[in-house]
Amino acid sequence: MLLQHIGFNDFFDTHFSSYQEKNFKPARVIRQNKTNYIIMSEVGELTAQLSGKMLHEENSNKPVVGDWVVVSIITDDSLAIIHATLPRKTTVERKSAGIKTEAQVIAVNIDKLILVVGLDDNFNIRRIERYLTMIYDSGAEPIILLNKSDLCDDVEARKAEVESIAFGIPVITISALINFGMDELAEHLQEGKTLALIGPSGVGKSTIINHFMNYEKMVVKKVSDEKHQGRHTTTHRELIILPNGAIMIDTPGMRELQLWGDEDNVSKSFSDIESLSAMCKFHDCKHQSEPGCAITEAIESGELDKKRFDSYLKQLRELKHLSSRKDQLGRHEMNKRGKKFAAQIKAAVKFKKKNNLKTHK
Secondary structure: OOHHHHOOOHHHHHHHHHHHOOOOEEEEEEEEOOOOEEEEEOOEEEEEEEOHHHHOOOHHHOOOOOOEEEEEEEHHHOEEEEEEEOOOOOEEEEEOOOOOOOEEEEEEOOOEEEEEEEOOOOOOHHHHHHHHHHHHHHOOEEEEEEEOHHHOOOHHHHHHHHHOOOOOOOEEEOEOOOOEOHHHHHOOOOOOOEEEEEOOOOOOHHHHHHHHHOOOOOOOOOEOOOOOOEOOOOOOOEEEEOOOOOEEEEOOOOOOOOOOOOHHHHHHHOHHHHHHHOOOOOOOOOOOOOOOOHHHHHHHHOOOOHHHHHHHHHHHHHHHHHHHHHHHHHHHHHHHHHHHHHHHHHHHHHHHHHHHHHHHO
């Protein structure tokens, strides 16, 4: 197994060089189970476990599917121990569900990130805007895949609608079920390059993988006659090597997408609004009732959809709140560490005094 075939390149080789002299080996995580990992190395597929040190890492720092890890291999048992995770070239993440302010890593070390959208009753342009903000934060090259074209009455209109908010991003129309448009998608699948499929549940990600694997690698449940939706079946992330040598990661569908990142990524996904804002008469324009507001004028003329502007404001508010929460947590952690350090100093002084007294006696 040549590591280059599973995505190893100069970026990872540079970061691995310091481990090479210690007889460690690089390997890539292809699946994460509850108690172990399945990895691919130059000697083939192995089962791996985290070292004691890695077990105590924060969840966001532990290996996930797509990661390159540093391992020692126990040949007799076909087992490997993971000692470290190499720096990630790209990271796709969102805010974890619930009240905790922490990131949930979706996929890492992706060259191309494919957002799969269903052209059925589940189509939602505002949701696509949220995904685009997450994609810009990842650093991966984006592609938008409009699947289920056979269920759409006006495919070109839908495609034009998506292109109007996805500036410069390739938008490909397909139907994986009836094998329409798959050759155009295949042009983006290159040997040694890693792609990840993301999107809501039931948009056809597993069907797309099955098409390129030439057999039913991923289980797909029956399509609902009422909603024309396949029920989502992928419950885990898995790295799959396609017959042409491209590497693909399937991810579970997201019922809810809470953003994780900063406001700069909103500026990228709403660059049209940012450009209009720069044309306002006043630098601190609130885009409400100020004279000479380019945003207000664009909405009134129909150049800008008010729902798109509202979506822009919503994302900005969400990320500002997230930034505030991060700052609060950062201060809390600093205070916590400060108190712990002060307690350690106090205990050391007390111990020293006690031992000095014993020596004098």
